[in-house]
Amino acid sequence: MDSALLLQEAIKARANAYTPYSHFGVGAALLDKNGHVHHGCNVENAAYGPTNCAERTALFRAIADGHKAGSFKAMAVVGNTDGPITPCGVCRQVLVELCDPDMKIIMGNMKGDMTETTVRDLLPGAFGPSDLESGKSKN
Numbered sequence: 001m002d003s004a005l006l007l008q009e010a011i012k013a014r015a016n017a018y019t020p021y022s023h024f025g026v027g028a029a030l031l032d033k034n035g036h037v038h039h040g041c042n043v044e045n046a047a048y049g050p051t052n053c054a055e056r057t058a059l060f061r062a063i064a065d066g067h068k069a070g071s072f073k074a075m076a077v078v079g080n081t082d083g084p085i086t087p088c089g090v091c092r093q094v095l096v097e098l099c100d101p102d103m104k105i106i107m108g109n110m111k112g113d114m115t116e117t118t119v120r121d122l123l124p125g126a127f128g129p130s131d132l133e134s135g136k137s138k139n
C-alpha cells in the first residue's frame with residue numbers, strides 16, 4: 001500500500017475522533033505486515049490528561065488485537081494543520097517502544113500536504129527497551 005493510500009485511511013479514521021474540548025480531530029492508520037490497516041483517532045477526556053492521541057489509539061488497538069511489537073510496516077497521521085501534522089512527544093516514545101526504528105511515518109493534513117520520516121528520526125537518542133535491559137545487569 002502506498003503512502004497516499006494509507007493517508008486516505010488516516011482521513012477515514014479521523015472521522016471518529018472524539019474531541020469535545022479541542023475540536024481538533026486527528027486520524028492515524030497503521031499498516032501491518034499482512035497488509036491490514038488499523039485505524040486510530042484521538043479520544044479526549046474532561047480531565048484532559050487521559051486523552052489518547054490517534055497514533056497511540058491505532059498502536060494499542062493493533063497490539064490488543066494480537067499484532068506484535070516491531071511487526072508494523074508504516075503509520076500515516078493526519079490533522080487539519082497548516083503543514084503536515086507531527087506526532088507529540090508521548091506518541092514518539094510509544095512509537096519507539098512498539099515499532100521498528102526504520103518504520104515509515106507518513107504525516108499529512110487535510111489540504112493534501114504530505115511528508116515522510118522514520119520512527120528513529122522522530123526521536124533521536126531515545127530511551128528504549130534495550131536501555132532497560134542493560135541497566136538490569138548493573139544493579
Ligand SMILES: O=c1ccn([C@H]2C[C@H](O)[C@@H](CO)O2)c(=O)[nH]1
Pocket residue numbers: 019022024025026041042043044051052053054055077085086087088
Ligand atoms: O499528533 C497528534 C497531535 C495531537 N493529537 C490530539 C491530542 C488532542 O486530542 C488534540 C489536540 O492536541 O489532538 C493527536 O491525536 N495526535
Ligand SMILES: [Zn+2]
Pocket residue numbers: 053054055056087088089090091092
Ligand atoms: Zn500524541
